[in-house]
Amino acid sequence: MFQLNLSNPIEPxxxxxxxxxxxxxxxxxxxxxYELLFVVSGTLKMFEESxxxxxxxxxxxxxxxxxxxxxxxxxQPDLNFYWVHFRVxxxxxxxxxLSVPKxxxxxDPEFLVELFCQxxxxxxxxxxxxxxxxxxxxxGFSHLVTLMLCEIGSDVPHTTEALRSRTVTMRQRSIANxxxxxxxxxxxxxxxxxxxxxxxxYSTDYLExxxxxxxxxxIVEALHDRRVSEARMLLRGSGRKNISEIAFACGFSDPxxxxxxxxxxxxxxxxxxxxxxxxxxxNTH
Amino acid sequence: MNNxxxxxxxxxxxxxxxxxxxxxxxxxxxLRLRECHVLLFVSRGNVCIGSAGSHIRVNAGKTLLIDPExxxxxxxxxxxxxxxxxxxxxxxxxxxEFDLRVSSRLLGIPALATxxxxxxxxxxxxxxxxxxxxxxxxRLLRAGLLVLILREVAMSGTTxxxxxxxxxxxxxIVSRVDAYIAAHYSEQIGTIDIAAELxxxxxxxxxxxxxxxxxSIRDAIHLRRVHEAxxxxxxxxxxxxxxxxxxxGYNDVxxxxxxxxxxxxxxxxxxxHGASADGPRARKRxxxxxx
Numbered sequence: 001m002f003q004l005n006l007s008n009p010i011e012p013x014x015x016x017x018x019x020x021x022x023x024x025x026x027x028x029x030x031x032x033x034y035e036l037l038f039v040v041s042g043t044l045k046m047f048e049e050s051x052x053x054x055x056x057x058x059x060x061x062x063x064x065x066x067x068x069x070x071x072x073x074x075x076q077p078d079l080n081f082y083w084v085h086f087r088v089x090x091x092x093x094x095x096x097x098l099s100v101p102k103x104x105x106x107x108d109p110e111f112l113v114e115l116f117c118q119x120x121x122x123x124x125x126x127x128x129x130x131x132x133x134x135x136x137x138x139x140g141f142s143h144l145v146t147l148m149l150c151e152i153g154s155d156v157p158h159t160t161e162a163l164r165s166r167t168v169t170m171r172q173r174s175i176a177n178x179x180x181x182x183x184x185x186x187x188x189x190x191x192x193x194x195x196x197x198x199x200x201x202y203s204t205d206y207l208e209x210x211x212x213x214x215x216x217x218x219i220v221e222a223l224h225d226r227r228v229s230e231a232r233m234l235l236r237g238s239g240r241k242n243i244s245e246i247a248f249a250c251g252f253s254d255p256x257x258x259x260x261x262x263x264x265x266x267x268x269x270x271x272x273x274x275x276x277x278x279x280x281x282x283n284t285h
Numbered sequence: 286m287n288n289x290x291x292x293x294x295x296x297x298x299x300x301x302x303x304x305x306x307x308x309x310x311x312x313x314x315x316l317r318l319r320e321c322h323v324l325l326f327v328s329r330g331n332v333c334i335g336s337a338g339s340h341i342r343v344n345a346g347k348t349l350l351i352d353p354e355x356x357x358x359x360x361x362x363x364x365x366x367x368x369x370x371x372x373x374x375x376x377x378x379x380x381x382e383f384d385l386r387v388s389s390r391l392l393g394i395p396a397l398a399t400x401x402x403x404x405x406x407x408x409x410x411x412x413x414x415x416x417x418x419x420x421x422x423x424r425l426l427r428a429g430l431l432v433l434i435l436r437e438v439a440m441s442g443t444t445x446x447x448x449x450x451x452x453x454x455x456x457x458i459v460s461r462v463d464a465y466i467a468a469h470y471s472e473q474i475g476t477i478d479i480a481a482e483l484x485x486x487x488x489x490x491x492x493x494x495x496x497x498x499x500x501s502i503r504d505a506i507h508l509r510r511v512h513e514a515x516x517x518x519x520x521x522x523x524x525x526x527x528x529x530x531x532x533x534g535y536n537d538v539x540x541x542x543x544x545x546x547x548x549x550x551x552x553x554x555x556x557x558h559g560a561s562a563d564g565p566r567a568r569k570r571x572x573x574x575x576x
Contacts, residue, residue: 008294008295009292009293009294009295010292010294010295013516013519014516019468027521029520029521029523031520062290064290085520088292088293095293095294095295095296096293096294096295096296096425097291097292097293098291098292098293098294098425099289099290099291100289100290100291100292101289101290102289102290111412118405124463140433140436143429143432143433143436144433146294146295146429146432147426147429147430147432147433149292149294150294150423150425150426150429151426153289153292216418217418265411265415266408266411267328267407267408267410267411268404268407268408268411272404273404273408275404276404276405276408
């Protein structure tokens with residue numbers, strides 16, 4: 001048997017999804033653990049000691065142990081956020097430093113949501129199992145939180161960005177950004193490389209080449225990524241839309257094609273994906 | 286921003302590369318070990334791994350972990366219509382053992398195993414490949430995914446068939462009941478309210494839930510309340526036990542104490558104070574709070 005030492009200085013306590021009841025304010029308190037908050041929708045207004053934070057959707061905030069924190073304003077009705085409490089043990093050698101911004105936007109929010117969902121569903125499963133927790137499970141929690149921190153922070157700040165800027169011109173980068181913005185706002189409609197090029201006033205070939213050079217993948221792949229990421233969100237959601245409805249809602253006109261693309265990107269069929277995330281834990285205070 | 290926080294995290298494995306191989310017709314190729322460990326997961330079809338003398342057959346849904354053996358030449362043979370994943374990784378610096386100032390936790394990973402949750406494993410592997418493809422993705426992020434992948438494999442060896450069979454509707458019943466309990470545990474709820482809310486006959490719902498979750502709905506409500514209370518006890522030291530009992534849906538604090546003691550094997554007060562002390566026992570309880 002292969003033995004792997006997975007000791008981890010990150011020691012999580014518990015996690016959950018907070019759904020705003022539309023009233024009330026976050027308690028003012030001092031706790032002895034870190035808290036990572038990830039806002040899914042709405043804005044969370046918090047203070048820590050004398051600092052104020054307005055955490056927008058798809059942003060994270062980390063609160064530190066021993067400092068007084070609390071809500072700076074009542075909960076907005078559309079506010080949803082994930083939270084996890086964790087402690088940090090003193091680490092010896094064999095660890096790596098990770099720098100995490102206190103308040104930061106998340107590059108891939110859907111992935112972070114999935115990490116939280118995995119955490120929460122493992123937590124539920126463990127609750128139900130009632131047996132002593134296997135070390136594999138226990139370790140899973142700390143590594144899930146570690147992965148969340150990796151997703152937010154970075155070990156090599158900005159070096160890759162600097163590398164890229166040497167070969168990609170400003171013009172290509174700005175074209176790629178415009179294409180991405182266009183995809184983000186219109187992916188639900190039936191758009192493609194040709195219609196994007198026409199809309200932005202470039203030739204299809206030039207646009208495709210510039211985008212590919214800046215991003216390392218094609219416009220169609222970017223469009224598929226965006227659509228599948230929307231589908232992942234809808235599949236996790238509680239609304240029981242069927243797969244075809246979800247395909248249409250994400251801009252795919254053919255549900256079978258949607259299945260194929262979804263499977264290529266995630267490795268799972270939409271149905272399998274849905275059953276992965278069928279459990280949630282919600283708190284409202 | 287200069288108020289970045291800095292964390293020390295463990296990096297027990299060093300990811301080298303990953304690939305997904307899809308073959309329509311049968312192929313035989315050399316398998317490069319690159320002085321790495323290699324994890325194979327077959328998601329469809331059959332794959333054979335071997336050298337001149339011996340070989341091992343890996344069917345769909347199984348994983349195989351290969352140790353680095355520089356002297357051996359391995360071949361990988363895939364039947365027609367197969368799909369498999371390969372991950373190459375190393376342990377950083379085998380000489381100096383990992384030193385965390387806690388007892389080390391070893392995870393045993395079986396060489397040949399059946400994935401307990403093949404979907405989860407597939408999804409993690411895809412995320413890994415996705416990260417690998419993207420430019421400038423963090424190495425630590427890939428290392429973290431790799432740990433989760435290895436953990437999935439480890440779980441397949443230690444526990445078998447803990448999950449209820451993967452049918453869609455019954456999971457939905459359990460998860461809908463759990464979601465309702467999670468949202469309403471602080472109120473006075475019982476099986477009848479849940480059945481009315483979810484539009485099931487109470488007897489049927491009770492039977493179905495008990496069958497699938499191996500737990501009565503009443504016990505599930507108690508467990509949820511107790512775990513919530515346990516978390517509150519640690520997080521809100523300014524509240525006393527009876528306030529916490531009320532917050533978690535118990536009007537009678539003595540009743541709460543009894544239920545808590547039965548579930549957690551400790552009284553609420555002892556739990557609160559025991560958890561702040563150090564020591565393996567306390568740590569273990571902390572993780573059980575997880576709710």
